[in-house]
Amino acid sequence: MKTRAVLVLMISFLVAPPLxxxxxxxxxxxxxxxxxxxxxxxxSVKGTGNTTxxxxxxxxxxxxxxxxxxxxxxxxxxxxxxxVGSEDVINVQxxxxxxxxxxVVVTALGETASQRSLGTxxxxxxxxxxxxxxxxxxxxxxxxxxxxxxxxxxxxxxxASSSLVIRGVSSISSSNQPLIIVDGLxxxxxxxxxxxxxxxxxxxxxxxxxxxxxxxxxxDLNSQDIETLTVLKGPEAAALYGIDAAxxxxxxxxxxxxxxxxxxxxxxxxxxxTRANYQLQRVYGPSSLIDGSQASLQYFGAPYPAxxxxxxxxxxxxRKGLSQNHNLSFSGATADNTINYRLSTTLDKQEGVVxxxxxxxxxxxGSSQARINSWLNTDLSMIYSYANNDQVYxxxxxxxxxxxxxxxxxxARNYLTPAGTRRLVTAIGAGTELDNPYFNxxxxxxxxxxxxxxxxxxxxxxxxxxxxxxxxxxxxxxxxQNLLLRHPESVTGYSQRGILDLADVIxxxxxxxxxxxxxxxALTNSFSLSGFVGHQVSDFKSTSDAQTGIxxxxxxxxxxxxxxxxxxxxxxxxxxxVSLFGQAVLDYKDYWYVTLTGRNDWTSTIPRGRNSFFYPSxxxxxxxxxxxxxxxxxxxxxxxxxxxxxxxxxxxYAYRPSxxxxxxxxxxxxxxxxxxxxxxxxxxxxxxxxxxxxxxLNGRL
Numbered sequence: 001m002k003t004r005a006v007l008v009l010m011i012s013f014l015v016a017p018p019l020x021x022x023x024x025x026x027x028x029x030x031x032x033x034x035x036x037x038x039x040x041x042x043x044s045v046k047g048t049g050n051t052t053x054x055x056x057x058x059x060x061x062x063x064x065x066x067x068x069x070x071x072x073x074x075x076x077x078x079x080x081x082x083x084v085g086s087e088d089v090i091n092v093q094x095x096x097x098x099x100x101x102x103x104v105v106v107t108a109l110g111e112t113a114s115q116r117s118l119g120t121x122x123x124x125x126x127x128x129x130x131x132x133x134x135x136x137x138x139x140x141x142x143x144x145x146x147x148x149x150x151x152x153x154x155x156x157x158x159x160a161s162s163s164l165v166i167r168g169v170s171s172i173s174s175s176n177q178p179l180i181i182v183d184g185l186x187x188x189x190x191x192x193x194x195x196x197x198x199x200x201x202x203x204x205x206x207x208x209x210x211x212x213x214x215x216x217x218x219x220d221l222n223s224q225d226i227e228t229l230t231v232l233k234g235p236e237a238a239a240l241y242g243i244d245a246a247x248x249x250x251x252x253x254x255x256x257x258x259x260x261x262x263x264x265x266x267x268x269x270x271x272x273x274t275r276a277n278y279q280l281q282r283v284y285g286p287s288s289l290i291d292g293s294q295a296s297l298q299y300f301g302a303p304y305p306a307x308x309x310x311x312x313x314x315x316x317x318x319r320k321g322l323s324q325n326h327n328l329s330f331s332g333a334t335a336d337n338t339i340n341y342r343l344s345t346t347l348d349k350q351e352g353v354v355x356x357x358x359x360x361x362x363x364x365x366g367s368s369q370a371r372i373n374s375w376l377n378t379d380l381s382m383i384y385s386y387a388n389n390d391q392v393y394x395x396x397x398x399x400x401x402x403x404x405x406x407x408x409x410x411x412a413r414n415y416l417t418p419a420g421t422r423r424l425v426t427a428i429g430a431g432t433e434l435d436n437p438y439f440n441x442x443x444x445x446x447x448x449x450x451x452x453x454x455x456x457x458x459x460x461x462x463x464x465x466x467x468x469x470x471x472x473x474x475x476x477x478x479x480x481q482n483l484l485l486r487h488p489e490s491v492t493g494y495s496q497r498g499i500l501d502l503a504d505v506i507x508x509x510x511x512x513x514x515x516x517x518x519x520x521x522a523l524t525n526s527f528s529l530s531g532f533v534g535h536q537v538s539d540f541k542s543t544s545d546a547q548t549g550i551x552x553x554x555x556x557x558x559x560x561x562x563x564x565x566x567x568x569x570x571x572x573x574x575x576x577x578v579s580l581f582g583q584a585v586l587d588y589k590d591y592w593y594v595t596l597t598g599r600n601d602w603t604s605t606i607p608r609g610r611n612s613f614f615y616p617s618x619x620x621x622x623x624x625x626x627x628x629x630x631x632x633x634x635x636x637x638x639x640x641x642x643x644x645x646x647x648x649x650x651x652x653y654a655y656r657p658s659x660x661x662x663x664x665x666x667x668x669x670x671x672x673x674x675x676x677x678x679x680x681x682x683x684x685x686x687x688x689x690x691x692x693x694x695x696x697l698n699g700r701l
Contacts, residue, residue, distance in 0.1 A: 023063045025335065027260075028090040030058045030072060038094060040128055040227065042073045046081065050337050050371075052258040053227075061259035063336045073104060075124050075228065106230045106251050108240035108597075109515065109534065110184040110472075117585060117593040119619025119640040120237035121691060123147065127226035127255065134268055134325065136348055136359065137219040138226065139164050146231050154213045156272075158350040158359035159389035159448070161191050161216040166233055166248035171683060174648045178231075179241055179249040180218055183381050183456045185474030185511055186244065186538065189218040192448075192482060197501045198548035198569035199484075205499050205548065211397040211492075212446065212484065220385040220452050220478070222346045222363035224266075224327050227255045235687040236642035239617035240581055242599040244538075246646045246685055254381060256367050257340035261331030272321030274353050278404065282310055286407040286426055304409060313412040317403055317437050321353040341368040354392055354399065356441045361387045379458035384451075385478075391446040397492050399437035406437065415439040422489040431494040443487035445558075452478035467518045476509040488555040498552035500563055507542045520587070531584035537577070544571040573652050576604040591626035595619045603649040607678050617644035637694035647682040655680040 030041045037058030044051040045062065046069040054060045064070060064084045072080040077094040084090070103115045105124055123146050133141040139162040143151040153162045169176050180189050192214040199205040230251045232238040238245035285301035326347045333340035348361040367381040392399055406412050410425050415436040417423045422443075426433050435444070456474040463469070481504050488498030515534040522528045549563025560566065581599035597617045604611070619642030625631050655677045 023065045023336065024088060025061055026064050026084060026088060026090055027061045028092065030054050030060065030092045030094060033093060033095055038074060040126060044071050046071050052333065052337055055258065055261055056264060059260055075126050079103065106228065106253060108232060108238060110251065116623050116638060117621055119593065119595055119621040119642045121233040121689065122230055122237050124228055124230045127228060130226055130229060131224045134270060135223065136350060137162050138221060138223040139218060141223060148233055149231060155394060157352045157354055157357045157391060159215045159391055161213055166231065170247060170685060171648060174683065176247050178247045179245040181249060181251045182454060183254055184458060184472040184513060185454065185456045185476060186509065187454060187476045188507055188509055189216055191216050192480065192505060196505065196544040196546055196571045197503055198546040198567045199499060199501050201567065201569060205496060211393050211395045213391065213394055214448065215389060220387065222365060224346060225254050225344055225365045227253045234689055235644035235646040235685055236617055236619055236689055239615055239644040239646055240583060240597050240599055242579055242601045242615050243577065243603060243647060243649050246648045254365065254367065255342055256369055257331040257333055257342035259333040259337060264329050266327045268325040270323040272323065272353055274318055278314055280408060282408050285409060308409050310408045311411045313406055314403060316413065318353050319355060321351055323350045338371045354441065356390055357392050359387065359389045375462045377460040381456045383454040387450045389448045392441050393444055393446065399440040402434040402440055403437040405434055412436055412438055430489060431491060433491060435490050444490055445485040447483045449481045450478055466521065467516065470515040470517060472513040474511050478507050480505045485558055488552045496550040498550060498555060500549045500558065500560060502560060503544055503546035505542065505544045510539045512537045526589050528587045529584065531582065533582040536579045539576045541574045575652050578602045591623040593621045605649045605652050605654060606680055606682060607655055610681060613647060613682060615646050617642065635694055635696055637692060639692050641690045643688050645684060645686045647684045649682045650680055
């Protein structure tokens with residue numbers, strides 16, 4: 001009994017929070033220079049892990065003791081500190097500055113650093129700025145907001161994919177997309193390749209990545225759940241991510257709960273319309289066969305006779321798009337801020353300007369942080385997304401091609417015969433005449449249903465005063481069910497009497513990261529040193545099971561059981577990456593910094609013996625206005641310079657030949673066209689970058 005009592009007493013000392021000072025609840029409001037309330041301002045007790053943020057009204061609540069200091073931070077404004085005295089209410093006004101060298105920003109691996117210490121180029125954006133754009137794909141919200149970032153959207157229909165490239169194309173054989181990190185977890189941003197469809201095995205039925213647009217998976221994230229987004233530009237900034245970040249990285253921090261958050265609801269309704277004004281000729285009629293036997297077309301048909309009735313098929317076909325967004329969130333924290341929580345759900349419903357193109361998406365996001373005791377902190381987060389996307393085909397098999405070329409003398413709305421079959425307007429045949437646009441969107445279909453779960457567990461242990469150990473475990477899993485129909489009477493499905501593609505894609509990405517952080521340690525009166533070392537394991541696997549059916553028995557019944565000839569294709573892709581890395585930062589009098597990083601990757605996509613690669617980087621930052629205080633009256637700024645080497649590994653199985661079914665007279669299996677490449681090496685990219693960041697008139701310019 002005595003032993004048990006002693007054990008309970010020891011545990012209580014370990015888990016009990018320190019009570020060295022009497023804490024009280026400090027409340028207040030944070031506003032801009034113009035008096036407007038500022039949401040998302042980070043409020044923290046200096047020197048502790050006690051942090052909260054302001055709500056939409058700019059209000060905050062935090063526990064602190066007299067004598068402690070509150071820090072107020074917001075991207076684009078100067079740092080403000082206020083000492084806690086006898087008052088219980090502290091209101092603060094933040095001033096926007098052109099250059100804030102004391103701002104704390106997110107860097108590689110989710111670590112934070114002072115802006116003055118960075119010798120690399122990066123740019124941060126508040127989540128509120130992204131959410132205010134009301135874009136369904138947050139990639140599109142970055143267009144024009146981040147220097148050096150080029151965002152390209154494939155179209156304006158719901159669910160259209162977007163491509164994001166930082167500082168131009170750097171590879172001709174691999175992806176040029178940046179790495180995306182959400183709360184420390186790398187997430188998948190790929191689009192489905194039509195090569196996983198069984199129809200791509202035949203040149204007759206293959207899409208070859210034309211005519212179809214699958215959503216990039218970063219669109220599954222809800223922009224209203226983003227707290228901050230940081231773009232790491234170039235190899236110097238993203239070198240610690242190694243192979244995966246040769247094109248830069250986007251580091252996203254999602255929102256967390258805060259005291260006084262409560263319930264919030266927002267709703268947005270948007271009407272969309274096209275701005276295009278097409279000029280179509282109404283002089284010559286549709287072309288026809290030159291004679292009854294040759295499959296050759298005249299460039300122009302005969303002139304329209306006087307008095308011909310014309311139809312505005314374009315305005316009649318395109319409709320007003322309607323988008324709705326509804327967001328409901330709950331957040332809060334305990335009185336002493338040891339535990340905070342947030343739960344958010346969002347419904348997106350988008351109807352495109354083209355008929356039968358729509359997107360229905362549901363997002364549920366939850367998070368909780370807890371300070372278990374003085375040496376243990378936890379951070380849990382979860383994102384669930386469901387998307388149901390109906391799209392239309394694009395390019396030469398899409399409805400817009402038929403709309404532009406449809407005869408102006410024919411009412412395109414009449415696309416069916418009295419018998420319910422496709423109505424033709426020329427004599428060139430159903431396999432050659434372009435589909436009526438109304439027939440195309442009504443009979444040819446693309447549908448994708450995606451379920452995705454991103455879960456993350458973070459633990460920070462501080463067993464000693466000189467540093468801490470940080471562990472992050474996460475998983476990114478999604479399944480996508482794809483259906484692609486080319487109707488038996490359409491120009492794309494006529495020769496095969498209909499083509500139906502079904503493909504189920506299952507993707508899984510596991511990541512484990514461990515960091516040993518070393519706090520800033522004074523070497524001398526002038527020099528100090530800080531840094532970290534770490535280890536990471538990433539395991540990715542994607543499996544696709546696809547079926548293709550042709551020769552429809554009933555032209556209007558969409559089912560694989562309704563096809564006469566079927567084929568299947570299973571595609572498996574797997575990759576494992578193991579990494580060791582480290583960083584050291586040397587600080588001289590808080591105005592000159594030198595940062596050294598190194599990372600070694602072992603990848604499964606390169607033959608053993610050649611699959612180990614080391615990527616170094618070095619950068620420096622010199623705050624000349626602090627080194628020479630007399631300059632502050634005129635200018636504040638820093639000079640930075642950096643060098644880095646990064647690379648990209650090969651796609652999985654690139655160095656091994658694959659077996660393929662042969663259609664020769666003897667059949668069987670054989671090697672594909674590409675032979676083995678056992679000497680395969682990764683791409684390497686070396687970069688040198690320099691820059692100057694200046695601010696004039698006491699930060700106002």
